[in-house]
Amino acid sequence: MKLCVALDLPHEKDNISLAxxxxxxxxxxxxxxxxxxxxxxxxxxxxxxxxDSFKIFLDLKxxxxxxxxADAAESIAKLHVEMFNVHASSGKIAMKTVKDRxxxxxxxxxxxxxxxxxxxxxxxxxxxxxxxxxxxxxxFAKDSFESxxxxxxxxxxxxxxxxxxxxxxxxxxxPGIRPFGNxxxxxxxxxxxxxxxxxxxxxxxxxxxPIYQAKKPLDAVRKILETLL
Numbered sequence: 001m002k003l004c005v006a007l008d009l010p011h012e013k014d015n016i017s018l019a020x021x022x023x024x025x026x027x028x029x030x031x032x033x034x035x036x037x038x039x040x041x042x043x044x045x046x047x048x049x050x051x052d053s054f055k056i057f058l059d060l061k062x063x064x065x066x067x068x069x070a071d072a073a074e075s076i077a078k079l080h081v082e083m084f085n086v087h088a089s090s091g092k093i094a095m096k097t098v099k100d101r102x103x104x105x106x107x108x109x110x111x112x113x114x115x116x117x118x119x120x121x122x123x124x125x126x127x128x129x130x131x132x133x134x135x136x137x138x139x140f141a142k143d144s145f146e147s148x149x150x151x152x153x154x155x156x157x158x159x160x161x162x163x164x165x166x167x168x169x170x171x172x173x174x175p176g177i178r179p180f181g182n183x184x185x186x187x188x189x190x191x192x193x194x195x196x197x198x199x200x201x202x203x204x205x206x207x208x209x210p211i212y213q214a215k216k217p218l219d220a221v222r223k224i225l226e227t228l229l
Contacts, residue, residue: 002228004029007029015035019051031057036058086113099149111150120133177193179220
């Protein structure tokens with residue numbers, strides 16, 4: 001299981017400072033929508049300049065018509081990020097078109113799909129998708145697997161179910177991790193601790209606030225990494 005640190009701070013300089021404090025750590029860094037719109041594509045190269053072994057997850061959740069998504073995916077690949085995501089609800093044709101567009105690249109990025117945002121509880125999700133989180137997430141995961149994607153973004157609570165219906169190498173990346181078990185949920189609804197993530201065979205855990213709001217973020221990361229060994 002790998003740790004992905006969410007760079008969700010309100011200013012670019014704060015995200016850069018956080019990344020510099022973690023430059024000796026074996027972690028992935030998540031660049032989200034706000035950071036990418038605010039700071040532009042140069043944020044990726046700035047992070048790589050801190051430590052070229054940092055791996056970047058560009059969390060933009062692409063959702064558009066298939067060709068537009070594929071065009072965007074091709075542009076993302078040129079940034080040399082290691083992973084990005086699309087929305088599973090964009091459909092199988094769109095997801096397959098994205099993967100087909102990247103298939104000729106020497107080192108294509110990992111492509112994940114977003115199933116159900118962890119900010120949804122079951123009632124809110126049902127109001128949008130007219131289905132339970134568990135049932136629709138499983139369908140989205142199967143669609144993504146059949147479309148050739150590398151994995152999904154899901155909550156810890158769906159990870160094992162998804163692996164059982166696809167295969168063990170199909171990646172599950174799980175936000176909403178509260179590593180020490182005593183943190184607030186904030187805007188996340190379906191959260192879990194690291195022990196539960198291990199039990200559900202998650203491949204990546206995404207941790208944000210418990211790291212960047214800690215008095216010593218480096219110590220928090222080291223403590224988390226110790227539990228992943």
